[in-house]
Amino acid sequence: MKHYITVILLVALLTVLVGTGLSNMTLMPQLASIQGTFIDQLFHKHIWAISFLFSLIVGFMLYSIVVFRRREDDEYGDHFEGNTPLEIVWTILPLATVLYFAYLGAIALAETRRADPNAYNVTAVGQQWSWRFDYTDYGFSSDELRLPANRQTLILTKSLDVIHSFWIPEFRVKQDALPGEGMERELRLTPTKTGTFKVRCAELCGTRHAYMLADVIVMEPDAFDQWVQEKLQGPGGSAEERGAEWYQQFGCVACHTTDGSPLVGPSWKGLYGEEVTLADGSVVVADEAYLRESILDPQAKIVQGFENVVMPPIGQSMTPEQIDDVIAFIKSLGTGE
Numbered sequence: 001m002k003h004y005i006t007v008i009l010l011v012a013l014l015t016v017l018v019g020t021g022l023s024n025m026t027l028m029p030q031l032a033s034i035q036g037t038f039i040d041q042l043f044h045k046h047i048w049a050i051s052f053l054f055s056l057i058v059g060f061m062l063y064s065i066v067v068f069r070r071r072e073d074d075e076y077g078d079h080f081e082g083n084t085p086l087e088i089v090w091t092i093l094p095l096a097t098v099l100y101f102a103y104l105g106a107i108a109l110a111e112t113r114r115a116d117p118n119a120y121n122v123t124a125v126g127q128q129w130s131w132r133f134d135y136t137d138y139g140f141s142s143d144e145l146r147l148p149a150n151r152q153t154l155i156l157t158k159s160l161d162v163i164h165s166f167w168i169p170e171f172r173v174k175q176d177a178l179p180g181e182g183m184e185r186e187l188r189l190t191p192t193k194t195g196t197f198k199v200r201c202a203e204l205c206g207t208r209h210a211y212m213l214a215d216v217i218v219m220e221p222d223a224f225d226q227w228v229q230e231k232l233q234g235p236g237g238s239a240e241e242r243g244a245e246w247y248q249q250f251g252c253v254a255c256h257t258t259d260g261s262p263l264v265g266p267s268w269k270g271l272y273g274e275e276v277t278l279a280d281g282s283v284v285v286a287d288e289a290y291l292r293e294s295i296l297d298p299q300a301k302i303v304q305g306f307e308n309v310v311m312p313p314i315g316q317s318m319t320p321e322q323i324d325d326v327i328a329f330i331k332s333l334g335t336g337e
């Protein structure tokens with residue numbers, strides 16, 4: 001009996017030490033959304049559950065190793081087989097714990113999906129290897145995600161090529177972006193802190209997966225409305241300047257450079273008017289028609305040496321004017337001859 005009391009006290013003490021230690025370590029980035037609070041509450045309960053389990057196992061083990069170690073004059077220990085009451089206890093207790101956590105998890109999941117009827121809509125489009133945000137209520141797109149603080153945004157995720165995953169660690173919640181018609185998924189975000197965060201892709205999606213980041217800027221509602229007004233006016237300037245903007249916004253920048261160094265796709269420097277060798281060995285001149293076709297139907301002509309990467313059909317989400325602007329931008333990067 002004396003042994004049991006000592007071990008129980010030891011386990012209780014260890015639990016408090018380990019649990020307090022883990023709770024005070026900064027295991028997670030700052031919390032910046034309402035949905036994230038439910039995830040953090042779950043984490044908090046898990047930390048105490050694992051602290052107790054750890055202490056139970058390690059406490060019993062250390063105590064036995066020290067107190068019941070073999071001494072010179074020891075006999076062999078008693079031999080016994082099974083202990084029915086103990087087995088019943090260690091089946092029912094873990095089962096009850098797991099069911100309890102499943103229940104907590106289901107409630108937390110429901111809370112993160114709680115809909116605000118005033119939520120406004122943004123479609124997050126993943127493609128290798130960038131994000132684009134379509135503000136469908138307003139009709140413009142952006143390569144950074146700007147959100148007003150303390151208002152819910154309903155994010156629809158989708159992908160143009162492979163499976164990506166939309167994740168802002170400070171907001172905790174995460175959603176896959178899937179390719180294909182009708183495969184959009186919902187994610188609700190209510191940011192609680194202004195500041196700059198990052199969306200990252202949480203699903204390994206190819207060579208430059210680690211660089212698939214986008215800025216998330218949470219703003220005061222007034223500043224957000226002002227930004228919306230600016231975006232609604234569209235980028236001003238010449239066709240080249242607008243083209244440079246689309247180059248960023250539609251994610252061409254993830255695969256094409258403008259300085260001559262090849263990335264995942266060929267560089268655009270000096271591309272216009274150049275003779276391009278295709279995968280089948282034929283040669284074409286990179287005129288406007290070729291560029292337009294390469295953007296709208298990337299698989300029609302494959303450039304030699306780039307057979308292994310599939311350019312996503314981004315051109316289909318661009319307006320003809322935007323494509324004209326991009327072509328003007330490519331022309332401004334010098335001609336082949």
Ligand SMILES: [Cu+2]
Nearest residue numbers: 164201205212
């Ligand atoms: Cu990705």
